[in-house]
Amino acid sequence: xxxxxxxxxxxxxxxxxxxxxxxxxxxxxxxxxxxxxxxxxxxxxxxxxxxxxxxxxxxxxxxxxxxxxxxxxxxxxxxxxxxxxxxxxxxxxxxx
Numbered sequence: 071x072x073x074x075x076x077x078x079x080x081x082x083x084x085x086x087x088x089x090x091x092x093x094x095x096x097x098x099x100x101x102x103x104x105x106x107x108x109x110x111x112x113x114x115x116x117x118x119x120x121x122x123x124x125x126x127x128x129x130x131x132x133x134x135x136x137x138x139x140x141x142x143x144x145x146x147x148x149x150x151x152x153x154x155x156x157x158x159x160x161x162x163x164x165x166x
Contacts, residue, residue, distance in 0.1 A: 072123075075106070079127060080134040087138025095135055103128035 079102065086095055107124025111117060 076127070076130050079131055083131045083134035084138035084141065087135050088142045099128055099131040099135070102131065 083095075083099075086098070090098070103124045106127045107120045110123040111120035115123070
């Protein structure tokens with residue numbers, strides 16, 4: 071079940087990289103990792119295991135976010151500019 075949570079957290083982090091700023095995501099990631107650590111502790115695991123679980127989720131989220139930033143950046147650079155984004159008044163060039 072923990073692997074499923076990790077995959078979901080990674081997918082959400084990659085999707086968040088397209089829209090959320092770094093500072094906002096850092097706060098979000100801390101709260102989610104803290105929540106997973108508390109959840110692990112409440113299931114009866116020792117405090118050390120809960121801390122390691124929370125840190126592992128935090129690492130997965132941050133690495134996925136950084137990967138998502140690179141992915142969305144490459145996707146933005148690769149797409150062709152639309153006619154709407156074209157320059158309205160191109161500069162004049164010297165004729166012959």
